[in-house]
Amino acid sequence: MSDERETPAAVDVAIVGGGAAGVLVALRLLADPASSLRVALVDPAPEPGGGAAYATAQVTHLLNVPAGRMSAFQDDPGHFVRYLVAHGHGDAESLSTAFVPRRAYGRYLLDTLRAQPGFEALRALRDRVVGIDVMPSGQRLRLAAGGQLDARHVVLAVGNRPRPLPASVLRGEVPVVEAWDDGAVAAIPENADVCIVGSGLSMVDAVLCLAERHRGRLRVVSRHGLLPRPHAAGGPAGAPPTGLDAPSLRARFRALRAATQAATAAGEPWQWVFDRLRPRGQALWTSLPHAEQQRFLRHAVRYWDVHRHRIAPVAAATLATLQASGRLQVQAARLQGVALREDGRIDVAVQPRHAEAPEQFKVDRVINATGIDTTIDPRPDRLLGQLQANGRIVAGPHGLGVSVAVDGRVVDAAGRTDPALFVIGALRMGQLWETTAIHELREQAHDIAAAIASLEGEARPG
Known part of the structure; x- marks a missing residue:
């Protein structure tokens, strides 16, 4: 080169x-x-x-997919695992299911x-x-x-x-840390109170970057307040659920719910149903009529994302521990305004999803974790x-x-x-x-x- x-x-x-x-x-x-x-x-x-x-x-x-599924070559699925073994990361059997x-x-x-x-x-x-x-x-x-x-x-x-925060919510020159900027996130003072806008994979990265040394409060704000779900071990090959070729989005989600309920009743994690769906993801999208695709984007996309794009179990456990301790709070709310105060702190105004009155709170830093543009x-x-x-x-x-x-x-x-x-x-x-x-x-x-x-x-x- x-x-x-x-x-x-x-x-x-x-x-x-x-x-x-x-x-x-x-x-x-x-x-x-x-x-x-x-x-x-x-x-x-x-x-x-x-x-x-x-x-x-x-x-x-960590990778959000086990190493055994991350080969660069579709015709050589073990390529990445062999690379890890050759570079001293462990044995093939354990690495194939590991989130490295x-x-x-x-x-x-x-x-x-x-x-x-x-x-x-x-x-x-x-x-x-x-x-x-x-x-x-x-x-x-x-x-x-x-x-x-x-x-x-x-x-x-x-x-x-990264998708920028809407200019309509920024009141003046507000310093915003981008979740993708690892250095800027790591530089946040350990006692700072932090508001993270967005609750998807970018938020997970930001929280994991702060988790070990940070002692301030972490408040996550997103419209639905939904966190990515964890992967489940295993996931044997099997046929995807039936009924997913229906022309309406409602019928497809009804079939998907029935499949996950049946899997749970049979002692299988619901995640396995989504794993079996993965090879059909693009076909499911392209076979939806245009109007049904729009309906998905308006009403269902976030629910799909948190179940389909999952995270490593250890990452999910870290989030759960932080929530149980009270250090991490997740709120379903719309961001309405972010303004820099004279004392250097930041006022954040939100409209909680199931409340009539807006709320306002103060933080020391705001992290933009709203995902990709x-x-x-x-x-x-x-x-x-x-x-x-x-x-x-x-x-x-x-x-x-x-x-x-x-x-x-x-x-x-x-x-x-x-x-x-x-x-x-x-x-x-x-x-x-x-x-x-x-x-x-x-x-x-x-x-x-x-x-x-x-x-x-x-x-x-x-």
């Missing part, structure tokens, strides 16, 4: 984003020893593989990338793409440092970005904003991500499929919904790499 100062004039494939999604695409492109593809991976991070999820240095930040630190997975992705036969053809550029223009020979990437890079194919693997960042100095302004991308269904064809290529404002601009991961949420876990990313990476290899074969006779 080249020094980031070596910017090639042109490559065959440019991957924008060096997190898990980008690395998985690179792995597939470089896996064939007979391939002559020149690949560039463009990301401002010091090394590929980390991204928002796996760059954390916190040992308490996420930082170990980031290192795994980087080491696996370096082990590919075509690795020497990779150019990792420590830079940021600010624009992509159509050229006669393909695409031209404009880089923040002032350089440019030409490529016949471009893969947008830009990953997730699912819309296109419209700012023209951002890559997606520039592409949208030029009509090269448009918002996907329900305003989620971008519009894409079935094979992952973007669809422009005129409804045309771009022959050379692919998308992987969160930007396909409107099309697929379930599209951010490694299980989905590795399949998309495989398909994108195969499509590019096929196109390259057509373009290079002989």
